[in-house]
Amino acid sequence: MFNVHPAHDRRARNSSLTHPSTDTSPAPGIVYSTAMGQFDIRSYYSRLLSEDSTKSMPIAAMESLSALCDASKATTIHELLSSIEIGSKALIASVPNSISLTAGCAMFTKFISAHTHDDPRDFGAFKKKLQENGHLFAQSAREARFKIAALGVGMLRDGEVVMVHGYSRCAVGILKLAAQRNVRFKVIVTETRPSCQGTKLAVELRALGVPVAVIDDNAVAYAMKKCRSVLIGAESIFADASIINVMGTHQIALAAKKYHRKVYVATETHKFVDNFPLDQFDIPIEQDVINFDPPAGFDGPMPQTELGFVDYTEPQFIDAFITEVGLLTPDQVAERIVAMRFQ
Amino acid sequence: MAPTAPTSTLQTPGLKWWLTHLETDFHHENSVELYVGALKRRVIRNPVPAAVGTAQLFLRLISSYRFQSIRQLVDYISGVEERLSAARPREMSVRNMVRRVVGIIREEAENNGMGDQFQEALRSEDFEEALQGGPTALKKRPSLMTVKSFAVAASNPSLTNVFEIFSHPSSSITSSATSSPPSTGVAKPQSSVQHDVRPAIIQDIQELIEELDSCETNLAEYAMNVIHRNEVILTYGFPSTVQRLLLRAAQKRDFTVVVVEGSLNVYRKTHNAVMNKDTANEEDEDAAELAARKSLQDRGIQVIVISDSDVINFMGRVNKVILGTEYVFADGSLLAPAGTKNIVRAAKARNTPVVVLSGSYALCPITTFFEDQWIEMGAPKTVDFQEGYVIDNVEMPNPMVDFIPGSYVGYFVTNNGIVAPNAMYRATLDLYHMSECDLL
Numbered sequence: 064m065f066n067v068h069p070a071h072d073r074r075a076r077n078s079s080l081t082h083p084s085t086d087t088s089p090a091p092g093i094v095y096s097t098a099m100g101q102f103d104i105r106s107y108y109s110r111l112l113s114e115d116s117t118k119s120m121p122i123a124a125m126e127s128l129s130a131l132c133d134a135s136k137a138t139t140i141h142e143l144l145s146s147i148e149i150g151s152k153a154l155i156a157s158v159p160n161s162i163s164l165t166a167g168c169a170m171f172t173k174f175i176s177a178h179t180h181d182d183p184r185d186f187g188a189f190k191k192k193l194q195e196n197g198h199l200f201a202q203s204a205r206e207a208r209f210k211i212a213a214l215g216v217g218m219l220r221d222g223e224v225v226m227v228h229g230y231s232r233c234a235v236g237i238l239k240l241a242a243q244r245n246v247r248f249k250v251i252v253t254e255t256r257p258s259c260q261g262t263k264l265a266v267e268l269r270a271l272g273v274p275v276a277v278i279d280d281n282a283v284a285y286a287m288k289k290c291r292s293v294l295i296g297a298e299s300i301f302a303d304a305s306i307i308n309v310m311g312t313h314q315i316a317l318a319a320k321k322y323h324r325k326v327y328v329a330t331e332t333h334k335f336v337d338n339f340p341l342d343q344f345d346i347p348i349e350q351d352v353i354n355f356d357p358p359a360g361f362d363g364p365m366p367q368t369e370l371g372f373v374d375y376t377e378p379q380f381i382d383a384f385i386t387e388v389g390l391l392t393p394d395q396v397a398e399r400i401v402a403m404r405f406q
Numbered sequence: 407m408a409p410t411a412p413t414s415t416l417q418t419p420g421l422k423w424w425l426t427h428l429e430t431d432f433h434h435e436n437s438v439e440l441y442v443g444a445l446k447r448r449v450i451r452n453p454v455p456a457a458v459g460t461a462q463l464f465l466r467l468i469s470s471y472r473f474q475s476i477r478q479l480v481d482y483i484s485g486v487e488e489r490l491s492a493a494r495p496r497e498m499s500v501r502n503m504v505r506r507v508v509g510i511i512r513e514e515a516e517n518n519g520m521g522d523q524f525q526e527a528l529r530s531e532d533f534e535e536a537l538q539g540g541p542t543a544l545k546k547r548p549s550l551m552t553v554k555s556f557a558v559a560a561s562n563p564s565l566t567n568v569f570e571i572f573s574h575p576s577s578s579i580t581s582s583a584t585s586s587p588p589s590t591g592v593a594k595p596q597s598s599v600q601h602d603v604r605p606a607i608i609q610d611i612q613e614l615i616e617e618l619d620s621c622e623t624n625l626a627e628y629a630m631n632v633i634h635r636n637e638v639i640l641t642y643g644f645p646s647t648v649q650r651l652l653l654r655a656a657q658k659r660d661f662t663v664v665v666v667e668g669s670l671n672v673y674r675k676t677h678n679a680v681m682n683k684d685t686a687n688e689e690d691e692d693a694a695e696l697a698a699r700k701s702l703q704d705r706g707i708q709v710i711v712i713s714d715s716d717v718i719n720f721m722g723r724v725n726k727v728i729l730g731t732e733y734v735f736a737d738g739s740l741l742a743p744a745g746t747k748n749i750v751r752a753a754k755a756r757n758t759p760v761v762v763l764s765g766s767y768a769l770c771p772i773t774t775f776f777e778d779q780w781i782e783m784g785a786p787k788t789v790d791f792q793e794g795y796v797i798d799n800v801e802m803p804n805p806m807v808d809f810i811p812g813s814y815v816g817y818f819v820t821n822n823g824i825v826a827p828n829a830m831y832r833a834t835l836d837l838y839h840m841s842e843c844d845l846l
Contacts (some may be wrong), residue, residue, distance in 0.1 A: 217775050218775045220776070387840040390843065390845050
């Protein structure tokens with residue numbers, strides 16, 4: 064059983080990422096309530112996601128927490144902070160793959176608590192300021208993707224052939240902006256089974272007139288020589304600038320390294336997580352990829368949940384991160400993540 | 407470009423000519439025009455002359471410019487900068503010097519309690535324009551004064567701030583929310599602004615110029631850290647920074663120098679440098695100094711000159727490779743005279759450490775997607791005009807520089823200290839008080 068860590072082990076590691084787990088939420092995690100009223104952060108969160116399919120999990124989490132701040136009737140800083148904490152815990156508990164969500168919550172909490180020293184006297188004004196800043200933070204996180212597109216479009220120029228794996232909103236933003244600007248580039252898209260995110264991407268890009276070749280996931284190494292660079296997204300970025308992303312990213316990175324192709328990761332900085340796994344099987348997600356004892360009558364690979372499997376890619380396979388704060392080397396990313404601790 | 411061209415009777419304009427011009431007939435408009443022309447025609451080229459020329463120009467410009475506010479001054483400088491950068495985009499020390507000057511202005515504005523004025527001056531909407539402005543907007547080089555570069559660093563000394571959008575949350579966000587333009591009530595036109603800050607700014611720029619002048623000497627200070635007893639040092643093209651360093655080391659230590667004579671672009675200069683002669687009517691200002699200087703051979707150092715084709719053979723006997731550079735990027739990659747890449751690859755194959763000497767003027771806070779756009783092509787060296795039929799029939803590309811990734815470099819020696827390639831971005835950003843690199 065080397066594929067899945069024992070559950071208690073995982074929780075112990077996770078707790079450093081998130082918050083100490085105490086079961087203080089009144090209803091079983093779903094509703095956060097005060098004496099004055101109720102705020103259902105989970106339904107708010109899932110409504111945000113269902114209303115806007117382009118919204119990513121951490122952004123929705125930040126917006127939900129901002130809304131929680133608005134709704135909260137807290138009268139002290141600690142009360143407010145603890146309501147944020149309970150809210151983010153409720154959110155994290157509600158999804159199976161919570162890494163990026165955790166990152167969003169942690170960043171929001173950090174941001175709020177970074178300002179708690181500012182003005183402890185007048186709590187009303189202070190809370191108002193926090194709320195404003197919280198909304199502004201969530202808003203800037205939303206805008207990050209446009210900045211990434213504007214920066215990342217520089218990687219594409221006429222004659223460029225780029226290989227794309229998965230459907231990352233940041234990466235797609237770059238490709239679409241380049242298409243709008245009439246850059247004559249071509250895209251090799253991996254099919255990205257079983258979610259077929261690649262096919263979805265191919266349809267969208269072809270609609271914009273971009274020449275797209277969809278290849279089998281098995282053909283990555285075969286096709287690598289025909290592209291100049293690889294563009295991927297990331298679900299989370301860890302403190303050593305390693306990433307987790309949709310399954311298959313690691314092998315595409317290996318092939319790119321072999322052929323000296325540049326690997327760019329397009330991502331927002333709110334996906335930075337201050338923690339790092341040691342290898343594939345250390346990522347804090349339970350996924351049943353390798354199973355020697357499959358359910359009866361099951362011949363193919365293990366079925367994937369809605370979120371899909373992810374894998375882990377080390378920083379030495381990545382040339383640069385395209386973020387809203389610029390083109391960062393893995394070293395710079397690592398430094399930024401470590402610097403988050405001191406804020 | 408051709409090393410043979412100018413005769414000694416004809417005074418070729420160079421840095422010396424330009425400095426004389428600034429001293430005798432400086433004019434705030436004509437001089438900028440003249441400098442743009444000089445950059446375009448490569449009259450002033452190479453990092454050091456361009457840096458010195460630019461710093462001197464801005465010293466004069468700021469002395470003569472009448473400004474009412476910091477904003478006006480910054481706008482003026484960025485206007486001039488745009489013209490200079492457009493004249494010669496690859497000569498990045500021009501831009502670096504402007505960055506330093508803007509940094510000086512910021513510092514002095516803050517010292518005089520006008521930090522908010524400076525912030526306001528930087529709060530241009532360049533980036534938003536670029537976002538919406540369609541294809542042309544981002545094709546051009548990003549403006550020097552974008553929000554992302556200077557504004558944040560100014561108000562927050564911690565350059566690694568993740569929450570930097572909110573680096574001034576207490577005042578600006580609550581008061582001027584999002585709607586009101588920044589020019590509400592902050593700009594109080596003080597006629598005294600220029601009296602307050604100008605002398606200090608000018609003094610700081612003079613210090614910057616002194617720093618440029620003493621750059622090579624400062625680098626040579628590291629000689630004892632870099633060179634050890636009985637080592638065999640290999641260098642390419644023998645640039646004057648390396649020469650100075652070796653001369654300093656030769657005062658105390660005995661070692662051997664292997665000089666690779668270099669491509670056709672540089673071999674003549676290399677030979678002259680090895681013979682301690684004036685470097686082929688390049689810039690003649692330090693000719694006297696050169697004449698007075700002892701050569702390595704005078705100090706009893708064995709000097710071996712080898713051809714490029716011999717590098718692989720020699721590399722096994724070499725302890726250390728010491729190289730000069732033209733420009734260093736924030737990710738630790740660098741531009742060096744064409745042919746250097748062969749050397750570093752040979753060094754890598756033999757696990758020989760590579761040391762790169764770089765003055766602070768060469769550190770560019772820039773990251774890039776495309777390496778080849780930085781490589782300038784020159785005229786072919788092996789054929790001249792009489793042999794036009796050759797050029798008609800074949801292509802003879804002659805790249806002037808190599809782009810070398812940071813992974814080939816052991817460490818950089820700068821006049822601010824010794825820096826590892828993966829820490830170069832930090833050193834660079836700190837130098838210009840920036841929070842992010844420009845992406846070009």
